Amino acid sequence: MHHESGSPTKMALQKFKSNFWGVFCLIYITIIGFMALFAYVIAPDSSVNANTMNLSIHSQPPGFQVEMLILPQRSGNHHKNNWEWLLGKEDTPQQIPFSRLKIEENEVLVYRYKKDAQTSLGLPQRFELSRFNGLTNLEAIQEVFVKKHTFLLGTDKYGRDLFSRLLVGSRISLSIGFVAVFISLIIGLSLGALAGYFGGFIDATIMWLINVMWSIPTLLLVIAITLALGKGFWQVFIAVGLTMWVEVARVVRGQVMGVKKLQYITAAKALGYSHSRVILKHILPQVVAPLIVISAANFAAAILIESGLSFLGIGAQPPTPSWGGMIKDHYSYILLGKPYLALVPGLAIMSLVMAFMLIGNALRDALDVKT
Structure with a gap:
């Protein structure tokens, strides 16, 4: 009877598949990533940053419905962008939530939405009738330019669609995780591998730097770097990434110090292979497993740090x-x-961070050779 033992990769994959929470969190993160990528396609408000404000409908509860008048854009004002699905629409038609429409002479009178519209409509906003593509009948105007809008999660204090803002905001959380983990891996892998492989003065110098960075509170260091680089989107990404390499470097250093003593590394050195080839081809592939687990934890930590900085x-x-x-x-x-x-938004942060932590635990169990 022929029996073929599975490879370590297949065994780890099989163990990961048997972990319900690991698979569930992977599916959840994949869905969030898909929704973040196509946020402007999914979101009801497809304007840039989902920033369409209507103060008359601010702070409305989930499921709130209102009739919106979509004002036609004047000819020549609309600029078509092929990347609108990714970057959002710069030129969006004006949308006015209203309680009542009325035609008076050559004008359309729009009474903006008021919660107590039955007792007081307020002053109307007037638009020329010619603006509505030649339509002169109120029923025709309502059929073409009026739609009923449902706010699934309600509106914020500026009257913006909370669901759309939540979708577009997920891009920040996922992006900060990817960029921070990438920067931390580049710096941590380089310094950790050099310290663990060469030892001596190089190791002492890098460990001194690691200890100095480790002694500074992470949030305080991020705030200092952010203030030095300035406030902004990419500055936060760089600041968070520059504070998360320390743990990666310490783990890589310890792993390299253990692997470099193995016989096959000694044989590679005896064959005259360069230090860079020994490190890149023979040592670093052996430290991938713990790095995957650390990266998942750092991803979650980056989301929390960015949320704290934005707060x-x-x-x-x-x-x-x-x-x-x-x-x-x-x-x-x-x-x-x-x-x-x-x-x-608090539940969104909590669920995404928990998903990355649980998937990190699942990967740790799957990649553990002792189990």
């Missing part, structure tokens, strides 16, 4: 949507009877 006002700057910034804008509403405005 403090030094992360992604308005009008760029960020889950931490959304909490900052609405945390006071917890006491004002509308806690969902802060809880929804």
